Amino acid sequence: MLFLATGAAAAVGAGFLAWPFVAQMNPDASELALSSTELDLSQIAEGQVVTIKWRGKPVFVWNRAKDQIEKAKEVKLEELIDPLARNENLEPDAPATDANRAAKDKENWLVVVGVCTHLGCVPIANSGDFGGWLCPCHGSHYDGAGRIRRGPAPQNLDVPPYAFESDTKIKIG
Template sequence: MTATHDAQEPSRRDFLYIATGATAAIGAGFLAWPFIAQMNPDRAALALASSEVDLSQIAEGQVVTVKWRGKPVFVWNRTKDQVETAKSVPLSDLPDKQARNENMPGADASDVNRAAKGKENWLVVVGVCTHLGCVPISNSGDFGGWLCPCHGSHYDSSGRIRRGPAPENLPVPPYAFDSDTKIKIG
């Protein structure tokens, strides 16, 4: 036998090295798991992941800002005229045709897909401009919704981008009506 032939053929010692290394790697994984698992948020932190809003305090036409996961969320009790104006906008006029609604993934940006079914007067959107993260001003801009004063993004009364550098509509967070006067965001 030549030396080159012995170097290519695995031996019992090679197998023991590989088996020992694999066992050590698995053992290290089991040892590290409790340390990794303790980095997950506890139940108290997860409870803060949702926010309840009392709608009975919001007058028709009024926009209220609440905090959810450290972000501003606009809750708007739109008037009938504002709802009708938002519904009348053709999709072809919108730069972003996606609803960006976590409650209806993949839906188009029509007003029906941005508000809750049967409660179209309530609009809930994350109040962060999709351009650079500024907070837009409510009841402003050329389309009666929001205006981001930093770079001039105009949103309509459904939170859809209509003009300016913002690439997307204001996102609709996951929310549900607990009752006629209360919603839970998150």
């Protein structure tokens, strides 16, 4: 299930090439049947983003460095285009604080669906003006918590349902 696990920028850059548009990656029945995906986190270095495939979609798993976390935490809710956490593990009205976007009690881990909320392109990691992702299709910038900060995308990147099975393993879905 591990689709790609190399250097951060390269990983997601390659992911972008592999998955330029959601329309081209519609999951087939066998992929949809795999409703959950496990990932070993032990090989993901600090600062590295890995892209895995879950239910036919890319999911970004980012081991955020301290400065990246601090930058995301400094953002005030009033600055956000979308004030909702969009985190399937929380209530639908949970605010988009960094704590509500990152993994519970493991703030270095950020897990988001890698599908731009504008028209579905795959954003590029470590790009854009806010320390997160840039969607090159129409210029949507996401910050270090995957929150939309500039551009036409209306919502933050979705946080899929996931849980830690151990300190070094997560199960998505």
